[in-house]
Amino acid sequence: MTTALSHCQVNFSPDPKSKSFVCSLLIVLSVVCSVYFLGTEWLKRDPMRLSRGFGLSTRQQHVKSEKYEVLPVESQLNATRGSNHTRHQKCNDECRPIGTEALPEGIISEISNLEMHPLWGPLSEDKKSKPTLGLLAIAAGIGQKGLVSEIVKKFLQSNFTVMLFHYDNVVDSWHDLEWSDQVIHVAARNQTKWWFAKRFLHPDIIANYDYIFLWDEDLGVENFHPQRYLSIVKEEGLEISQPALNPSKSAVYHPITVRREHSRVHRRYYKFKGSGKCDGKSMSPPCVGWVELMAPVFSKMAWRCAWYMIQNDLIHAWGLDLQLGYCAQGDRTAKVGVVDEEYIVHLGLPTLGGFSSKSLHSNNLSELQSRTADMYEVDNRSAVRRRSHEEMLVFERRWKKAREEDRCWSDPFN
Incomplete structure (x- = not known):
């Protein structure tokens, strides 16, 4: 702000109105820059001041609030993509069969058998009921x-x-x-x-x-x-x-x-x-x-x-x-x-x-x-x-x- 004011003092304009406008503009820009740099330093100290959903899922926000670590960009992106269902997956993710991580849970079929099925037509009721x-x-x-x-x-x-x-x-x-x-x-x-x-x-x-x-x-x-x-x-x-x-x-x-x-x-x-x-x-x-x-x-x-x-x-x-x-x-x-x-x-x-x-x-x-x-x-x-x-x-x-x-x-x- 000091730089902006001194600049107003040494750069006189013959037009008083023009002089007032330029000084006001420089003052506003100086305030914005100061707020930006101060805010950045403040956020680095406590990233959990970010609003929910801003790069972190709910579960990750809870974890990071205890560890105070900044997530890598890739992790933030992945977390954002899964933000709609992550809160429901904590237990299920641990129980998933290895190799199914890329699949939605509802499509996973974990077991099989040796039953034979016809190439055409519906499965017989006899097979279904026994x-x-x-x-x-x-x-x-x-x-x-x-x-x-x-x-x-x-x-x-x-x-x-x-x-x-x-x-x-x-x-x-x-x-x-x-x-x-x-x-x-x-x-x-x-x-x-x-x-x-x-x-x-x-x-x-x-x-x-x-x-x-x-x-x-x-x-x-x-x-x-x-x-x-x-x-x-x-x-x-x-x-x-x-x-x-x-x-x-x-x-x-x-x-x-x-x-x-x-x-x-x-x-x-x-x-x-x-x-x-x-x-x-x-x-x-x-x-x-x-x-x-x-x-x-x-x-x-x-x-x-x-x-x-x-x-x-x-x-x-x-x-x-x-x-x-x-x-x-x-x-x-x-x-x-x-x-x-x-x-x-x-x-x-x-x-x-x-x-x-x-x-x-x-x-x-x-x-x-x-x-x-x-x-x-x-x-x-x-x-x-x-x-x-x-x-x-x-x-x-x-x-x-x-x-x-x-x-x-x-x-x-x-």
Whole structure:
């Protein structure tokens, strides 16, 4: 202001009116400039004096009022763009699936299933009104077509979704069965059901199914009913289970799987002689908290845990059975069990690695089936079992190493 006034004093104009106008104009400009520079310094000291919505969203204004920091220009622009909904997103942003940050929340579909839909026309009312009870995923070779067909029909009648894992890569020969178009067919030569499960049964894909049956193909189901089985499992609170084996007709490898007459469910096995003693004080597998990998049944949450324990490169999964109890969602002595009322027959057929055509359980072999059987005349079972045992040792080493290295993990059963 001093500069402006002195300027008026030294620059006389012959016209008094002109002189008065110029001095007034300079005085006004000086006042405006002073207010601008003083205001800028004041705002730097307290940016929250800005009015709401001026470059900062409501949530950001609250945060910045505590930290007294100036947002970068890019952050201010981003905040302004989201100012209409940011105040409602604080919790939801943290819960969003990774990768969906660029999407509006309402369009996000987090789960899937294996249901098939028609290429045209509306979805049938029958499909809409009947949610599936669970998922049956079963290893299936063409040699066991008859056995697999009986299993699948029982599960489809109980409103299950069914997926077949064709480890011999033969799919077309199944299409003559009346139910073939109702199931999912996945084919890959010489792979195990655990290889298929790791790749096609991710927990997020099958999150709609409350129970997952991951079965071998060589099972007789004459005395098995899926709906009754699940009702028992739910009432007994079993998260991991299997149907008991008929001892007179089955190949039994583990005594705990044998059916007990006049029993509904059993959870432990007793052995008082020889090595591997099992009594009422035993708290670990295979005495208690254990099922065989031949016909396991998982709850949705138990499968979510078990899937992560399946090693991507160990396709036989030997050794996994001893650790499944960690996925029982609690006490494995209570939540893992064998169901006696609904039992099956385990034929114990040596299918993986080759088999003789004499072992095929289909009376009317087609020409393609016969050629397929001939392909497997060379028996590689010894090599398969050797690989299985090697994988078990690898899994045991990995489990031990993981236990030792994870400082944050504590064993709930020790």
